[in-house]
Amino acid sequence: SAVISQKPSRDICQRGTSLTIQCQVDSQVTMMFWYRQQPGQSLTLIATANQGSEATYESGFVIDKFPISRPNLTFSTLTVSNMSPEDSSIYLCSVVLAGESGTQYFGPGTRLLVL
Amino acid sequence: AQSVTQLDSHVSVSEGTPVLLRCNYSSSYSPSLFWYVQHPNKGLQLLLKYTSAATLVKGINGFEAEFKKSETSFHLTKPSAHMSDAAEYFCVVSSEGYQKVTFGTGTKLQVIP
Numbered sequence: 001s002a003v004i005s006q007k008p009s010r011d012i013c014q015r016g017t018s019l020t021i022q023c024q025v026d027s028q029v030t031m032m033f034w035y036r037q038q039p040g041q042s043l044t045l046i047a048t049a050n051q052g053s054e055a056t057y058e059s060g061f062v063i064d065k066f067p068i069s070r071p072n073l074t075f076s077t078l079t080v081s082n083m084s085p086e087d088s089s090i091y092l093c094s095v096v097l098a099g100e101s102g103t104q105y106f107g108p109g110t111r112l113l114v115l
Numbered sequence: 116a117q118s119v120t121q122l123d124s125h126v127s128v129s130e131g132t133p134v135l136l137r138c139n140y141s142s143s144y145s146p147s148l149f150w151y152v153q154h155p156n157k158g159l160q161l162l163l164k165y166t167s168a169a170t171l172v173k174g175i176n177g178f179e180a181e182f183k184k185s186e187t188s189f190h191l192t193k194p195s196a197h198m199s200d201a202a203e204y205f206c207v208v209s210s211e212g213y214q215k216v217t218f219g220t221g222t223k224l225q226v227i228p
Contacts, residue, residue: 042220
């Protein structure tokens, strides 16, 4: 496996502001993803983070609201823009490690509360 | 298209008794199937995975799951529940070249002392 870290681990933000979440992996990865887990819910895929190009967003998620960067193979950021209380969720990154096609490993998550 | 159904949103067992968490899937392709566990205020940890090898898959912490194609099921079991097993469990299906995964809605396992 690998060590996947996320920063911050939690935050409380005011509506209308933006928060950038970082995901760092200590191993070579082939794919990186960002998920949202709303309170009491399962995980929903936001987007696939593509290295050096625009992320691939799932239906219902747009780049203006959730801009994503992946400047290299092992690092990605997700920004939650112009936040509202409905954005209060856990945001998780996941990775597929090189040589382990098909298995996703998850970071510890970022717990976001928007007031 | 693929989907996964976890048949119970909550399961309650006594410590030391068997655990059964049920999962059914549908997939247009040969699926890969996973179980993840999420302890309170923690991230997701991979318990076990099926990727077209042995149909009985053993995972961490004494859990195992059996892939039954005829029943499109991948139920998670453990012979004897421990207090530390109390958590939420997610069944996940992956196909279409592993590009997308679909999560079940989760089953919360309560272990009663």
